[in-house]
Amino acid sequence: RKTHRIAVLPGDGIGKETVPEGLRVLDAAARRFGFDLELSHYDWSCETYAQTGKMMPDDGLDQLAKSDSVFLGAVGWPGVPDHVSLWGLLIPIRRGFDQYISLRPCKLMPGARTPLADRGPADIDFYVVRENTEGEYSSTGGKMFPGTEREFVTQDSVFTRVGVDRVLKYAFELAMTRPRRKLTSATKSNGITFTMPYWDERFAEMAKNYPGVTTDQFHIDILCAHFVQHPDWFDVVVGSNLFGDILSDLGPAVAGSIGIAPSANINPEKKFPSMFEPVHGSAPDIAGKWICNPIGQIWSGAMMLEHLGEKAAADCIVKAIETLLAEGGPRTRDMGGNAGTVDVGKALAEAV
Amino acid sequence: RKTHRIAVLPGDGIGKETVPEGLRVLDAAARRFGFDLELSHYDWSCETYAQTGKMMPDDGLDQLAKSDSVFLGAVGWPGVPDHVSLWGLLIPIRRGFDQYISLRPCKLMPGARTPLADRGPADIDFYVVRENTEGEYSSTGGKMFPGTEREFVTQDSVFTRVGVDRVLKYAFELAMTRPRRKLTSATKSNGITFTMPYWDERFAEMAKNYPGVTTDQFHIDILCAHFVQHPDWFDVVVGSNLFGDILSDLGPAVAGSIGIAPSANINPEKKFPSMFEPVHGSAPDIAGKWICNPIGQIWSGAMMLEHLGEKAAADCIVKAIETLLAEGGPRTRDMGGNAGTVDVGKALAEAV
Ligand SMILES: CC(C)[C@H](C(=O)O)[C@@H](O)C(=O)O
Numbered sequence: 030r031k032t033h034r035i036a037v038l039p040g041d042g043i044g045k046e047t048v049p050e051g052l053r054v055l056d057a058a059a060r061r062f063g064f065d066l067e068l069s070h071y072d073w074s075c076e077t078y079a080q081t082g083k084m085m086p087d088d089g090l091d092q093l094a095k096s097d098s099v100f101l102g103a104v105g106w107p108g109v110p111d112h113v114s115l116w117g118l119l120i121p122i123r124r125g126f127d128q129y130i131s132l133r134p135c136k137l138m139p140g141a142r143t144p145l146a147d148r149g150p151a152d153i154d155f156y157v158v159r160e161n162t163e164g165e166y167s168s169t170g171g172k173m174f175p176g177t178e179r180e181f182v183t184q185d186s187v188f189t190r191v192g193v194d195r196v197l198k199y200a201f202e203l204a205m206t207r208p209r210r211k212l213t214s215a216t217k218s219n220g221i222t223f224t225m226p227y228w229d230e231r232f233a234e235m236a237k238n239y240p241g242v243t244t245d246q247f248h249i250d251i252l253c254a255h256f257v258q259h260p261d262w263f264d265v266v267v268g269s270n271l272f273g274d275i276l277s278d279l280g281p282a283v284a285g286s287i288g289i290a291p292s293a294n295i296n297p298e299k300k301f302p303s304m305f306e307p308v309h310g311s312a313p314d315i316a317g318k319w320i321c322n323p324i325g326q327i328w329s330g331a332m333m334l335e336h337l338g339e340k341a342a343a344d345c346i347v348k349a350i351e352t353l354l355a356e357g358g359p360r361t362r363d364m365g366g367n368a369g370t371v372d373v374g375k376a377l378a379e380a381v
Numbered sequence: 382r383k384t385h386r387i388a389v390l391p392g393d394g395i396g397k398e399t400v401p402e403g404l405r406v407l408d409a410a411a412r413r414f415g416f417d418l419e420l421s422h423y424d425w426s427c428e429t430y431a432q433t434g435k436m437m438p439d440d441g442l443d444q445l446a447k448s449d450s451v452f453l454g455a456v457g458w459p460g461v462p463d464h465v466s467l468w469g470l471l472i473p474i475r476r477g478f479d480q481y482i483s484l485r486p487c488k489l490m491p492g493a494r495t496p497l498a499d500r501g502p503a504d505i506d507f508y509v510v511r512e513n514t515e516g517e518y519s520s521t522g523g524k525m526f527p528g529t530e531r532e533f534v535t536q537d538s539v540f541t542r543v544g545v546d547r548v549l550k551y552a553f554e555l556a557m558t559r560p561r562r563k564l565t566s567a568t569k570s571n572g573i574t575f576t577m578p579y580w581d582e583r584f585a586e587m588a589k590n591y592p593g594v595t596t597d598q599f600h601i602d603i604l605c606a607h608f609v610q611h612p613d614w615f616d617v618v619v620g621s622n623l624f625g626d627i628l629s630d631l632g633p634a635v636a637g638s639i640g641i642a643p644s645a646n647i648n649p650e651k652k653f654p655s656m657f658e659p660v661h662g663s664a665p666d667i668a669g670k671w672i673c674n675p676i677g678q679i680w681s682g683a684m685m686l687e688h689l690g691e692k693a694a695a696d697c698i699v700k701a702i703e704t705l706l707a708e709g710g711p712r713t714r715d716m717g718g719n720a721g722t723v724d725v726g727k728a729l730a731e732a733v
C-alpha cells in the first residue's frame with residue numbers, strides 16, 4: 030500500500046472553501062483505489078503576511094520539500110499587492126522547486142457551456158504546455174534616466190537551451206500519449222526576432238527525435254484567433270512562459286471551463302514536489318459564503334493523483350466530474366444552479 | 382477642392398487583387414464627396430526582392446514621403462522569409478515614418494458571422510490601439526555560449542516614457558470621442574515586473590488628464606479570456622506592441638471579421654505619411670484566382686479617408702459595407718457566396 034505525502038495550502042479567499050472539498054474527493058479516491066494520503070497543513074496566506082510581514086516562513090520551501098506534492102487553493106487578497114503575495118508564495122514555489130512545466134487541460138465538459146456557437150465536447154479537448162521558469166518572466170532589467178523625458182525601462186526575455194529543450198521535450202512526450210499525436214508551437218518570430226527564432230530552431234531540432242508527432246506552428250496573434258475559430262485543430266500546444274500563460278487562460282475560456290479548470294506545475298524528474306492548483310483565483314467577492322465552485326480544485330486533485338502514479342483514481346475523478354455536469358448533478362451558482370460548495374464536493378466524493 | 386496624394390503599394394499575392402478594388406471605391410467616394418486623389422504606384426514586393434535583392438530601393442522611404450498616405454495591400458510570399466519581406470518593407474515603413482499607433486476596429490458587422498454564440502452587432506464594437514514602434518519588438522539582444530549546453534538568447538523589451546505616453550494619450554483622446562468613453566489597459570505587471578508596472582504607472586498618470594474617461598485594466602491572459610466571454614465590456618483597449626498585436630487579431634476573430642478587418646498605422650502628428658492595410662495577408666493559396674474578399678482593403682481605404690479629414694466619405698464607405706453585408710449583396714467564397722473580388726468592389730463603388 031502506497032503512501033503519498035501531500036502539503037496542503039488553502040491560501041486565501043475561496044481557497045479555504047475549495048481545498049477541503051478537494052481533500053474530501055481525494056480521500057474517497059484513496060479509499061476506493063487503495064492508497065494512503067499523509068497530509069501536512071500550512072496556513073500560509075495574505076493573513077500570514079499581515080501578521081509576520083512574510084507570506085511564508087524563511088524555511089518554507091524546506092518544509093514543503095518533505096512532501097511529494099503541494100495541493101494549493103488560491104493566493105492573493107485585496108490590500109496585499111501581487112508582487113508581495115504572488116512573488117512571496119506562488120512564484121517562489123514554482124521556481125524553487127523547478128516546476129518548469131505548467132500543464133493545463135482545455136476541455137469542453139459535457140453539459141458545460143462554451144461561449145462558442147455550435148461546438149461540442151468533441152471539438153475542444155487539448156492541453157497547453159507552458160514553460161514556467163524563464164522567458165519573458167525574467168528578473169533582469171531596469172530603469173534609466175528616471176523622472177526625465179529620456180526615462181526608459183527595459184526587461185530582458187531570457188531563453189536558455191536547457192530551459193527551452195526540456196519544455197519542448199515534455200510537450201513532444203505528451204503528444205506521443207495522445208491519440209492524434211499533434212503538437213503546435215506558439216511563436217512570434219516575425220516580430221520578436223532574437224528569442225523567438227531561437228525557440229523555433231530548438232523546436233525544429235527536437236521534432237527530429239519524434240517523427241511520429243505531427244507538428245505545426247503559428248504566431249501568437251493568429252494562434253489566439255484560431256483558438257476561437259478552430260479549437261478543434263489543437264491537441265497539445267506548447268508556448269513560452271508568457272505565450273503559455275495567455276493560451277492557458279484563453280483555452281479554458283473557449284472551453285467554457287475557466288471557472289473549473291485545473292492546472293499543474295510540474296517538476297517532471299520528481300526531484301522536487303510538483304504543485305496543483307485551480308486556474309481561478311481567491312475570488313474575494315464571494316469568499317466566505319461557501320457558494321464557490323470546487324470543481325477546479327477537485328480536478329486539480331485528479332491531476333495530482335495522475336502525477337503520483339494513481340492514474341485509475343485520477344480518471345475516476347474526472348469521469349465523476351463529467352457525469353455530474355452532464356447529468357445535472359448539484360451545480361453552484363456560476364453554473365446556473367443553487368448548490369453550495371460542500372454539496373458539490375459531497376456529490377463527487379460519493380460518485381468516486 | 383482638396384487633393385490627397387496616395388502612395389499605392391499592392392505588394393504580394395492577393396494584395397494585387399484587393400488594392401484595385403480599394404481604389405475603385407476610393408475613386409467613387411472622391412467623385413461623390415468632391416476631392417481629388419493623386420496616385421503614385423509602387424510595385425515593391427517579394428518579386429522586387431527576387432530581381433534586385435531588396436524589397437524596396439534604398440531611397441524607398443524618401444519616395445513615399447512625398448505622399449500623404451500609403452495604401453498597402455499585403456506583404457509576404459512563400460520562399461522569402463519574413464525577416465526579409467516584412468523587415469524589408471512593412472516594418473521599415475512603420476518605423477521610418479514613426480507610425481507609432483496601430484489602430485484596428487473590432488466590429489461585428491450586421492450579417493457577418495461571429496464564432497460566438499448569442500452575440501449581435503450591439504455586443505462587439507470596440508477599437509484596439511497598439512503601440513507600434515518599441516516594446517517587445519526591440520532590436521537589442523543576442524546569443525551567448527552558442528552551440529553549447531550553456532547557450533542562451535536574450536531580447537530586451539524597451540518602454541520609453543515618450544513611447545508609452547504618446548500611445549496612451551492617443552488612446553485617451555480616442556476614448557473621449559466614443560459614446561461610452563471607456564478605456565481598458567492591457568498589462569501583465571504581476572508576471573513581467575519591470576516594464577509592465579511602468580506601463581501601469583504611466584497609464585495612471587495619464588488618466589489624471591482625462592477625468593471624463595472611465596478606465597480599467599486587466600492582465601493580458603484574463604483579458605484575452607474576457608474578449609471571448611464579454612466582448613461587450615470593451616470600448617477602446619490599449620496595449621503594448623505585443624499585447625496590441627495579439628488583441629488586434631483576437632478582437633477581429635471574435636467579431637467574425639478577421640478576413641475583412643482593416644488596420645491603420647498612424648503618425649498622428651502627420652509629420653510623416655500614415656499607412657493603411659487590411660489585417661489579412663497575401664493568401665498564396667487563393668492568389669491569382671480573383672476570388673478573395675476585398676472588403677478589408679476597402680474598409681482600410683475608409684480609415685485612410687478619415688485620417689485625411691474626409692470623415693463623411695469614410696462613413697459612407699463603412700455604411701456601404703454594412704448594407705452590403707446585411708442585405709445579402711455579392712459575397713466572396715469566404716463569406717459563403719460565389720462572387721468574385723471585382724463583383725464586390727463594383728457593388729461597393731456603386732453604393733458609394
Ligand atoms: C507581420 C508582423 C510583424 C506583424 C506584427 O506583428 O506587427 C503582423 O502580425 C501585424 O500585426 O501587422
Ligand SMILES: CC(C)[C@H](C(=O)O)[C@@H](O)C(=O)O
Pocket residue numbers: 115274571572602
Ligand atoms: C499570478 C500570475 C503571476 C500567474 C502567471 O502569469 O504565471 C497567473 O496568471 C497564472 O497563470 O498562474
